[in-house]
Amino acid sequence: MGYVLEVKNITKRFGGLVAVDNVSMGVNAGEVVGLLGDNGAGKSTLIKMVSGVYHPDGGKIFFMGQEIRITTPMDALALGIETIYQDLALAENLNVYSNIFLGREKLKKILGLIKVLDHEYMLVESRKVLKKLEIEVPSLKNRISMLSGGQRQAVAISRSMYWDAKFLIMDEPTAALGIAEQKKVLDLVRLLKSQGLGIIIISHQLHDVFSVADRLVIMRRGEKVAERITKDTDPNEVVGLIVGAETVKR
Amino acid sequence: MDPNHSSENKKGFLIFLGRRWALIFLILECLVFSFTTEAFFSLRGIQIVLFYGTTIFLLGTAETFVIITGGIDLSVGFVMGFASIVSAKLVVLFTNMGVSPGVSILVGVLLTWLIGLIPGYVNGSLVARLNVPPFIATFSMLGITHGTSELLIRGVPAKNLPYLANAIGNGYFIYSVPGKVVSFFQKPEIQRGELLLEIIPNMVVIAFVFILIFAFILKNTKFGQHTYAIGGSTDAALRVGINVKTHLIKVYMISSFFATLSGTVYMLQYVTGKADAGAPFLLDAIVAVVIGGASLYGGIGTVGGTILGCLILSVLETGLRIMGVPTFDKYIAVGVILILAVLIDQFFPELIHRED
Amino acid sequence: MIGNGIGTVQLKRSSRLLIPVAKNWAVIFLFLLIAVFSFTGRGFFSLTNFQNILHLSTIFLLLSAAETYVIITGGIDLSVGFVMGLSSVLSAKIMQLLHAAALPQPASILIGSMVGITISLIPGLVSGALIARLNVPPFIATLGMWGVTNGITLRICQGFPISFLPSKLVELGNGYLFYILPGRAFSFLHKPPGLQDTQIRELIRIFPNSLLFSLMVLFILWHVLKHTKFGQHTYAIGGSMDASVRAGINVKKHLIAIYTLSSFLAGLAGVFNVFQTGIGNFTPFSAMYELFAIAGVIIGGASLMGGKGAIVGSCIGAVMIRLLENGLSISGVEPFYRFIAVGLILIMAVVIDQMFPELF
Numbered sequence: 012m013g014y015v016l017e018v019k020n021i022t023k024r025f026g027g028l029v030a031v032d033n034v035s036m037g038v039n040a041g042e043v044v045g046l047l048g049d050n051g052a053g054k055s056t057l058i059k060m061v062s063g064v065y066h067p068d069g070g071k072i073f074f075m076g077q078e079i080r081i082t083t084p085m086d087a088l089a090l091g092i093e094t095i096y097q098d099l100a101l102a103e104n105l106n107v108y109s110n111i112f113l114g115r116e117k118l119k120k121i122l123g124l125i126k127v128l129d130h131e132y133m134l135v136e137s138r139k140v141l142k143k144l145e146i147e148v149p150s151l152k153n154r155i156s157m158l159s160g161g162q163r164q165a166v167a168i169s170r171s172m173y174w175d176a177k178f179l180i181m182d183e184p185t186a187a188l189g190i191a192e193q194k195k196v197l198d199l200v201r202l203l204k205s206q207g208l209g210i211i212i213i214s215h216q217l218h219d220v221f222s223v224a225d226r227l228v229i230m231r232r233g234e235k236v237a238e239r240i241t242k243d244t245d246p247n248e249v250v251g252l253i254v255g256a257e258t259v260k261r
Numbered sequence: 262m263d264p265n266h267s268s269e270n271k272k273g274f275l276i277f278l279g280r281r282w283a284l285i286f287l288i289l290e291c292l293v294f295s296f297t298t299e300a301f302f303s304l305r306g307i308q309i310v311l312f313y314g315t316t317i318f319l320l321g322t323a324e325t326f327v328i329i330t331g332g333i334d335l336s337v338g339f340v341m342g343f344a345s346i347v348s349a350k351l352v353v354l355f356t357n358m359g360v361s362p363g364v365s366i367l368v369g370v371l372l373t374w375l376i377g378l379i380p381g382y383v384n385g386s387l388v389a390r391l392n393v394p395p396f397i398a399t400f401s402m403l404g405i406t407h408g409t410s411e412l413l414i415r416g417v418p419a420k421n422l423p424y425l426a427n428a429i430g431n432g433y434f435i436y437s438v439p440g441k442v443v444s445f446f447q448k449p450e451i452q453r454g455e456l457l458l459e460i461i462p463n464m465v466v467i468a469f470v471f472i473l474i475f476a477f478i479l480k481n482t483k484f485g486q487h488t489y490a491i492g493g494s495t496d497a498a499l500r501v502g503i504n505v506k507t508h509l510i511k512v513y514m515i516s517s518f519f520a521t522l523s524g525t526v527y528m529l530q531y532v533t534g535k536a537d538a539g540a541p542f543l544l545d546a547i548v549a550v551v552i553g554g555a556s557l558y559g560g561i562g563t564v565g566g567t568i569l570g571c572l573i574l575s576v577l578e579t580g581l582r583i584m585g586v587p588t589f590d591k592y593i594a595v596g597v598i599l600i601l602a603v604l605i606d607q608f609f610p611e612l613i614h615r616e617d
Numbered sequence: 618m619i620g621n622g623i624g625t626v627q628l629k630r631s632s633r634l635l636i637p638v639a640k641n642w643a644v645i646f647l648f649l650l651i652a653v654f655s656f657t658g659r660g661f662f663s664l665t666n667f668q669n670i671l672h673l674s675t676i677f678l679l680l681s682a683a684e685t686y687v688i689i690t691g692g693i694d695l696s697v698g699f700v701m702g703l704s705s706v707l708s709a710k711i712m713q714l715l716h717a718a719a720l721p722q723p724a725s726i727l728i729g730s731m732v733g734i735t736i737s738l739i740p741g742l743v744s745g746a747l748i749a750r751l752n753v754p755p756f757i758a759t760l761g762m763w764g765v766t767n768g769i770t771l772r773i774c775q776g777f778p779i780s781f782l783p784s785k786l787v788e789l790g791n792g793y794l795f796y797i798l799p800g801r802a803f804s805f806l807h808k809p810p811g812l813q814d815t816q817i818r819e820l821i822r823i824f825p826n827s828l829l830f831s832l833m834v835l836f837i838l839w840h841v842l843k844h845t846k847f848g849q850h851t852y853a854i855g856g857s858m859d860a861s862v863r864a865g866i867n868v869k870k871h872l873i874a875i876y877t878l879s880s881f882l883a884g885l886a887g888v889f890n891v892f893q894t895g896i897g898n899f900t901p902f903s904a905m906y907e908l909f910a911i912a913g914v915i916i917g918g919a920s921l922m923g924g925k926g927a928i929v930g931s932c933i934g935a936v937m938i939r940l941l942e943n944g945l946s947i948s949g950v951e952p953f954y955r956f957i958a959v960g961l962i963l964i965m966a967v968v969i970d971q972m973f974p975e976l977f
Contacts, residue, residue: 114501596764
């Protein structure tokens with residue numbers, strides 16, 4: 012099939028509770044898959060196994076066709092699997108370019124010996140990536156705490172893009188945003204899709220998912236209950252699958 | 262907005278002042294004291310401020326790192342006392358073994374620096390690995406180092422330290438007889454009636470060498486950047502792959518190192534070791550860090566700001582002492598300054614924290 | 618921190634036993650300590666000694682109770698030690714002055730105490746206002762108060778303890794409810810008159826006055842925390858200040874009340890101290906009362922994050938610390954080991970709390 016990322020029979024247990032039960036799914040390059048389900052369905056747990064936060068108790072993960080073992084978040088990042096969490100994982104007290112380079116700061120040598128932060132470089136590179144993604148932020152030297160929700164989301168996405176993400180996981184990207192900003196983020200998603208990224212989006216906002224996702228995977232109580240091609244279904248059916256209604260209206 | 266508009270200019274000026282309120286306060290303080298006392302704003306006066314301030318500069322730097330990560334280190338005072346006792350005992354031990362005073366002191370101090378990393382390691386491990394809140398972990402360490410210090414000393418203060426220790430601890434970097442002699446570290450012979458200038462106490466030199474090194478690290482290296490990141494959002498730091506646990510342990514070890522440094526300085530200055538040598542300075546150190554602009558919630562702060570805060574407190578203490586005002590009032594003043602610092606921070610956050 | 622499990626954990630049979638042990642670990646540990654010290658210390662396991670421990674715990678019980686309320690709301694009060702000193706010095710000064718002015722003893726004692734207690738409301742009001750209205754973090758606000766009250770205290774007493782107080786003071790402060798000379802005499806509140814020295818040694822004393830008073834205070838505090846709206850709101854604020862505000866609780870007023878209560882109790886402790894020692898004294902730095910008070914509360918099960926804690930637990934914690942000191946010294950161990958011991962127990966308390974979060 013040529014999936015960028017694929018999970019086969021993946022399972023996760025916490026004590027006696029089975030959070031993810033034998034789920035298999037995949038995402039192609041240049042494709043957006045919407046991962047849907049009610050609270051407690053296992054969506055977050057599933058993506059946390061892909062991003063290295065949790066270890067699977069069963070099953071396999073494949074990236075670019077190769078089986079991989081991810082033991083820490085660093086492993087996932089090294090492969091090019093970037094995750095944008097619901098709370099964005101930005102440091103409020105640091106500025107924009109520091110956040111983009113967080114954890115992977117660029118250093119330069121002074122006096123031939125001592126390694127210090129290369130602020131110039133990080134600033135310039137950050138400007139480039141923000142420009143490429145057509146994002147506007149007043150000043151890259153401003154602390155994150157001064158940015159709006161949408162701008163922060165954009166910075167988080169820029170961080171992933173800078174590090175050559177090949178696969179992007181977005182957890183509730185539009186949750187705390189206003190209408191205009193939601194639209195901007197979705198435009199960004201489409202742009203990334205066109206650049207060949209594979210993307211999983213978790214969201215409760217069905218109309219957002221319907222507007223960007225090519226395929227939908229629905230989970231309920233840890234299991235994958237359905238997979239649909241977006242244009243072949245509608246929100247009603249999807250809601251029914253999410254909550255498990257026996258009768259599904261068409 | 263027309264930048265030439267006069268009210269804009271006024272506002273800009275006020276913001277400029279507001280950001281530097283601590284500096285302005287310090288200058289005012291110095292001015293007041295130089296009028297109300299003799300010889301405050303003299304070479305001698307400044308030396309005294311620096312000499313007594315050394316302890317708080319070091320403890321303040323210690324706390325700066327920890328507070329930026331959103332934690333706190335209550336053990337610095339007693340780690341300092343512990344270090345003063347350990348270094349005193351080691352120096353006496355080596356001297357009694359027949360080693361020359363110079364070498365005894367050097368080895369004793371270096372060994373103490375090494376030993377002094379242990380409390381920090383434990384603090385950091387408790388906080389990072391066992392999730393013990395910093396307040397509790399470092400309070401426990403306070404108790405443990407206090408107990409250990411008392412154990413080592415069993416009520417008898419360390420004595421019989423070589424004279425060299427005193428000379429180093431209370432000596433100056435530069436001595437000068439104006440017009441005649443300039444010498445480093447060694448007090449020159451003087452005739453009666455000649456003026457001897459003593460500039461920059463040795464201990465201040467040592468303290469500032471380390472303070473400057475670590476201030477540089479905090480500001481310009483990855484380590485410093487990550488320290489701020491952890492303070493700003495531990496979660497974010499974790500998720501970008503920063504090894505928060507190891508980093509925190511290192512931060513608490515830095516704190517403990519500076520406390521130890523302060524203890525060895527104390528030993529050299531007062532030629533003895535005392536278990537509670539640092540106890541009165543703990544709160545001063547924290548106050549200095551807050552005055553210097555840090556937030557107890559973490560993520561913000563600088564060594565420079567802390568030193569400024571330390572200077573404010575040190576000048577206050579010295580000035581009051583010279584004036585003969587009982588130090589009781591100092592506590593009141595410090596309390597008020599502390600609250601003012603926080604209030605200013607609250608009411609004018611744009612002043613202090615905006616970067617352009 | 619990421620990586621924690623979600624949902625409930627299925628309990629294995631063996632860990633079912635662990636739960637009640639963990640939940641009551643403090644009490645169990647207390648009994649363990651008593652058992653150990655009874656062996657290692659002569660005279661530890663005696664009525665006299667236990668009453669002595671409780672008598673000396675009085676101040677710490679009050680201070681820990683004060684901190685309990687504050688810590689439950691997620692705050693902290695670093696000034697209690699010095700407020701205690703202030704009240705001790707102030708009330709002693711007044712008693713001294715009135716006594717010297719030939720006022721009858723009960724009057725000077727009463728007036729002095731009242732003044733001490735009333736004035737100690739002020740630091741709490743100020744801290745509370747700073748915290749509630751000006752959003753100053755509790756650590757800083759109470760730290761500031763710490764400095765200010767200490768300064769004022771030292772000004773009043775100039776660094777010297779205040780003595781020449783009415784003699785009835787110490788009698789009352791160190792007295793017991795009942796005195797029994799087996800087979801011979803029985804009296805209330807004061808020693809039976811006309812006893813010979815040898816007989817005094819055989820006197821059995823029961824129930825220190827100080828314990829009686831503090832139990833009364835503690836009972837009221839316990840009742841308020843557990844059974845009243847005020848107590849309920851205290852927990853609510855600690856759990857979620859936001860939710861409390863939105864539920865209509867006047868959080869600002871409540872917080873001011875909490876800090877005032879805290880400093881009131883510290884003031885009460887100060888007065889008790891005067892009764893027990895017979896002098897008014899400022900609190901030296903090294904006493905670290907506030908830290909021990911907080912330690913007692915944490916050992917008793919509270920969390921520095923707020924939302925958890927109880928008077929009973931804090932009392933157990935406070936008594937445990939005093940018991941440790943007493944036991945160690947009777948066993949001939951150098952007293953500074955207790956610093957180490959308290960440190961370790963505190964860590965244990967927190968770690969246990971972490972391991973079984975659902976329990977507490």
